[in-house]
Amino acid sequence: MKYRSLFWKIFFCFWLAAAAMIGALNVMLWFSFASDPNPERRRGALGEALNLYAESAVQVYDSEGPQSFEQYVSRSLKEAGTEIALFDGTGKALIAHSSSEVADVAAEIQQTRQHVSHVTALGRLTWGRPVVAPSGRTYIFVSRLRQPYVPRGLPRLGIALSILAAGVISYLLALYLTSPVKKLKSVVQSFAEGNLDARVAPQLGSRRDELADLGREFDRMAERIAALISSQKRLLADISHELRSPLARLTVALELARKNTNGKAMAALDRIEMESERVNTLVGQLLALTRLESGAERVPPEMVVLEDLVQQIVDDANYEAKPQNKEVKVLQLAPCRVRGSSELLRSGIENVIRNAIRYTAEGTAVEVSLGRGDSAVLTVRDHGPGVPESELAHIFEPFYRVGEARERSSGGVGLGLSIADRTVKLHRGSIRAENVGDGLLVTIELPLTPSPATVQPVAEKMPV
Amino acid sequence: MVAVLLIDDDTELSKLLEEYLQSEQFELEAAHDGPSGLEKALANHYAAVILDVMLPGMSGLDVLKQLRQKSSVPVLMLTARGSELDRILGLELGADDYLPKPFNPRELVARLRAILRRASGLGGAAASQPIHLAGVELHPESRSVTCSGKPVNLTGAEFDLLYTFLRTPGKIISREDLTQAALGRPMSPMDRSIDVHVSNLRRKLGSYEGDQERIKAIRGSGYVYLLPGEQP
Numbered sequence: 001m002k003y004r005s006l007f008w009k010i011f012f013c014f015w016l017a018a019a020a021m022i023g024a025l026n027v028m029l030w031f032s033f034a035s036d037p038n039p040e041r042r043r044g045a046l047g048e049a050l051n052l053y054a055e056s057a058v059q060v061y062d063s064e065g066p067q068s069f070e071q072y073v074s075r076s077l078k079e080a081g082t083e084i085a086l087f088d089g090t091g092k093a094l095i096a097h098s099s100s101e102v103a104d105v106a107a108e109i110q111q112t113r114q115h116v117s118h119v120t121a122l123g124r125l126t127w128g129r130p131v132v133a134p135s136g137r138t139y140i141f142v143s144r145l146r147q148p149y150v151p152r153g154l155p156r157l158g159i160a161l162s163i164l165a166a167g168v169i170s171y172l173l174a175l176y177l178t179s180p181v182k183k184l185k186s187v188v189q190s191f192a193e194g195n196l197d198a199r200v201a202p203q204l205g206s207r208r209d210e211l212a213d214l215g216r217e218f219d220r221m222a223e224r225i226a227a228l229i230s231s232q233k234r235l236l237a238d239i240s241h242e243l244r245s246p247l248a249r250l251t252v253a254l255e256l257a258r259k260n261t262n263g264k265a266m267a268a269l270d271r272i273e274m275e276s277e278r279v280n281t282l283v284g285q286l287l288a289l290t291r292l293e294s295g296a297e298r299v300p301p302e303m304v305v306l307e308d309l310v311q312q313i314v315d316d317a318n319y320e321a322k323p324q325n326k327e328v329k330v331l332q333l334a335p336c337r338v339r340g341s342s343e344l345l346r347s348g349i350e351n352v353i354r355n356a357i358r359y360t361a362e363g364t365a366v367e368v369s370l371g372r373g374d375s376a377v378l379t380v381r382d383h384g385p386g387v388p389e390s391e392l393a394h395i396f397e398p399f400y401r402v403g404e405a406r407e408r409s410s411g412g413v414g415l416g417l418s419i420a421d422r423t424v425k426l427h428r429g430s431i432r433a434e435n436v437g438d439g440l441l442v443t444i445e446l447p448l449t450p451s452p453a454t455v456q457p458v459a460e461k462m463p464v
Numbered sequence: 465m466v467a468v469l470l471i472d473d474d475t476e477l478s479k480l481l482e483e484y485l486q487s488e489q490f491e492l493e494a495a496h497d498g499p500s501g502l503e504k505a506l507a508n509h510y511a512a513v514i515l516d517v518m519l520p521g522m523s524g525l526d527v528l529k530q531l532r533q534k535s536s537v538p539v540l541m542l543t544a545r546g547s548e549l550d551r552i553l554g555l556e557l558g559a560d561d562y563l564p565k566p567f568n569p570r571e572l573v574a575r576l577r578a579i580l581r582r583a584s585g586l587g588g589a590a591a592s593q594p595i596h597l598a599g600v601e602l603h604p605e606s607r608s609v610t611c612s613g614k615p616v617n618l619t620g621a622e623f624d625l626l627y628t629f630l631r632t633p634g635k636i637i638s639r640e641d642l643t644q645a646a647l648g649r650p651m652s653p654m655d656r657s658i659d660v661h662v663s664n665l666r667r668k669l670g671s672y673e674g675d676q677e678r679i680k681a682i683r684g685s686g687y688v689y690l691l692p693g694e695q696p
Contacts, residue, residue: 240544241518245474248566252480255569259487273568280566311683315639319651330684 006181011174018166026159053082054131054141061086061094062133070095082143089130089138101126102142109140180204180211184218194298196226232294236287243283250276278413285415288347289398292422299340299426303449306336306345310370310378313350317366321357327365328353336376338446340427345446348423351416352380352431352442359384360439375429378444386435395433396421420444465491467509468576471501471527472516472542484569490576498522505531512579514572515559516542517550525553532558538579538620542567555660558619561647562657578648582620595630598691600669602630611669621646622665625658629679629689638686662687 053076061069073084073095085097091110097103101118105128108116117127128142183203190198199222200215254276258269310333317328338345356366360382371377387395387402394400399414420442424431429446468490472478478494485492493510495501498519505513505527513531517524528539541554541562551562560579563572595602601610607623609616618626625646628637643651643658651658666679672692680688 244544244566245477248474249477249480251566252477252484252569256480256484259484276566308681308683315684316655333683 005178007174007178010177011170014170014173015163015167018170019163022159022162022166050127050143051129053143054129057084057086058131058133058139058141061139062135062137066095082145085142085144087140087142089140091140094139097142099126099144102128102144105142106140109142177211180207180215184211184215187215188218191222191225193301196222196229198222229294233291236291236294240283240287244280247276247280247283282413282415285413285419289415289419289422292344292419292426299344301339302341304338304340304342304345306338306376306378306446307333307370309342309346310349310368313346313353314368317350317353317357320354321366324357325362326357326360328357329365329367331367331369333370334372334376336370336372336446337449338376338427339449340446344423345427348420349378349444351420352444355416356380356382356384356440356442372448374448376446376448378446379441380444381436381441382439384439386438386440387433389435392433392435396431417442465489466511466580467491467493468512468514469501469505469508469510470494470514471496471498471505471519471524472514473497473518473520474516481569481572485573488573490573498524498527502527502530505537506534510537512538512540512576512583514540514542514576516565517554518544525550525557528554528557528559536620538583540572540575540579551657552660555619555621555657556664560620561649575649579620582624582648595627597630597633598672600626600630602627616668618665618668621661622668624648625661625665626669629687633689633691634694636682636685636688640686642687 057069057072057076060072069086076082076084083097083099083102084095085099085102085106086094087106087110088094089110091106093103093106105116105118105126109128109130113130115127115129117125119125124145126142126144128140131139131141133139184200187198187200187203199219201219204212204215251273254269254272257265261269311330314328314330321328353366353368360366361384364383366383367379367381369379369381371379391400391402395402396417398418401414421431424444424446427446429444431442431444433440433442435441466489468485470478470481470492472494473496475494475496478492478496482492482494493504493508495504498521501513501515501519502522515524515528519527524541528541531537531539539559541551541559542565543550543554543562544565551564554562560582561575563575594604599612602623603609604627607620609618609623609626625642628642628645637645639658640651642662643649643655646658646661662679662681666677669678671677676690676692678690680690682688
């Protein structure tokens with residue numbers, strides 16, 4: 001899972017917010033205790049108890065003497081965990097004590113003649129007050145509670161547990177919110193890859209929220225697109241069939257005419273044959289281009305061994321080139337695996353190479369090279385007239401002609417490079433043309449599949 | 465006259481072809497839909513069947529599939545140009561060759577003659593000798609093949625292809641020569657049918673132990689039939 005995904009964002013935001021709230025609440029509680037050290041106000045019962053305690057302790061000392069008092073003190077230490085110290089009116093300790101805290105409090109009381117209470121950072125309370133015994137003598141009573149009087153710092157375990165619980169809840173919440181998004185994404189992805197039957201509804205279950213609505217809207221859209229594409233495909237198939245049936249009859253009738261005229265109209269018949277062949281090529285290429293542009297063509301996730309494909313195309317192209325005293329040469333063939341349709345790539349690359357054969361001068365060779373960098377780089381270079389710089393950008397447009405008369409006589413219909421362009425783009429690649437010395441250099445770049453070592457080559461299934 | 469059956473829904477084209485083929489010494493009979501074509505092909509004896517893949521009702525591929533269950537009559541398929549899938553399927557289902565539509569009838573006649581020549585069997589005295597090679601047994605007389613003792617069902621073109629390979633194992637044979645030998649005609653530009661036949665043959669024979677391929681493609685040259693453990 002990616003760390004920038006919606007899931008982690010929701011999860012961390014909720015968790016952080018919950019943790020911050022838990023923390024803030026605890027700190028506030030602690031401060032409200034710690035900042036108000038007056039025990040009477042905070043805890044009336046404790047205040048009363050301490051007062052009572054002070055009076056009875058003083059009475060014991062005053063009326064029964066130090067020995068009884070010591071018994072009293074040790075009992076109180078044992079039973080209540082409270083240390084007690086007693087001073088006379090001048091601040092002289094009447095009973096030994098070890099704490100400087102206690103001495104400080106006693107000194108303060110002697111000066112102010114009032115209650116004094118101290119709370120240490122650890123939360124222990126030292127409290128004292130002046131007490132006037134029934135005999136009229138004044139004493140200073142100080143006691144020190146052994147138990148922390150307010151929570152010692154923050155209750156760490158509790159806080160950790162509640163933050164953990166908040167984490168679990170945030171996790172479940174994030175999961176609940178993002179799981180339909182993930183499902184939606186996988187369906188959209190599959191649809192985009194050409195699986196026109198991909199729908200969200202079966203994955204949503206009984207959800208009825210906005211995300212489920214979004215899914216249902218996607219399904220409606222998918223339904224519509226699938227219908228459009230399939231009708232387009234049908235239309236293309238029909239057009240292809242309807243245009244080619246008369247052409248098929250025409251060629252047969254033409255050959256019959258050839259037989260029956262005994263060679264008298266040969267030139268005209270040859271011309272008819274050539275033109276009908278041209279119409280046939282045009283129909284084929286126009287259909288191919290329309291299919292590519294309409295999105296009716298899907299790129300299968302098939303592994304294509306590009307070097308084998310290029311070699312096959314070059315072999316075939318040489319078949320065409322040799323009779324024209326031209327040649328197609330392979331300069332370099334780096335091993336390249338790309339993902340896509342070998343059939344479409346074949347026709348795309350073939351069109352570029354055929355175009356180069358058409359323009360390269362007689363007696364020269366078209367040079368084909370397949371290199372490997374960040375992507376597969378196929379270059380096709382001819383030794384022909386090149387293309388004027390101002391027109392370079394247009395040569396991939398359908399029916400764009402550079403040298404009008406030249407191209408017609410060379411037999412092209414003006415769609416080859418457009419087909420190559422659309423095919424390469426369908427495979428997420430790029431194609432560009434530039435003039436180099438005495439000819440045109442067309443460069444095709446196709447993204448490589450990640451690791452060529454682990455893929456299963458399908459070269460042998462491909463050449464069809 | 466050689467009797468040939470044409471299964472094509474285009475009646476006008478059928479008439480024109482009938483006239484043309486007549487002058488080439490073929491007697492063409494036409495059927496215009498799949499079921500009636502299949503019926504005719506099974507009922508009568510034809511030297512060859514020309515089958516259009518795009519048929520209303522029952523597709524040409526279905527006709528071919530059913531025809532092949534009962535008959536080994538040579539079949540020439542007419543496919544829509546640009547529809548590679550039909551072509552592959554057709555050849556896999558046992559068609560002997562294909563021609564994209566629209567076609568030149570001269571080409572049709574040439575292909576028909578090639579198919580018929582091949583169907584009449586390979587000539588020569590040496591041809592009748594069975595070949596045993598690395599588990600594969602080929603009997604030219606009965607045109608039967610066994611691989612590791614199990615019979616292998618090959619189409620006519622695949623048989624001729626294997627026969628060509630077995631006579632020169634370890635030698636690289638160009639795609640042109642293989643096309644000539646297996647399909648009885650010269651290879652035409654952009655013609656990939658030999659590759660389909662090779663890949664079908666390879667699949668039907670299976671590979672040697674250790675995943676070694678029997679037939680290996682040599683880039684830019686052709687194909688070679690290898691013996692176990694051999695490197696091209």
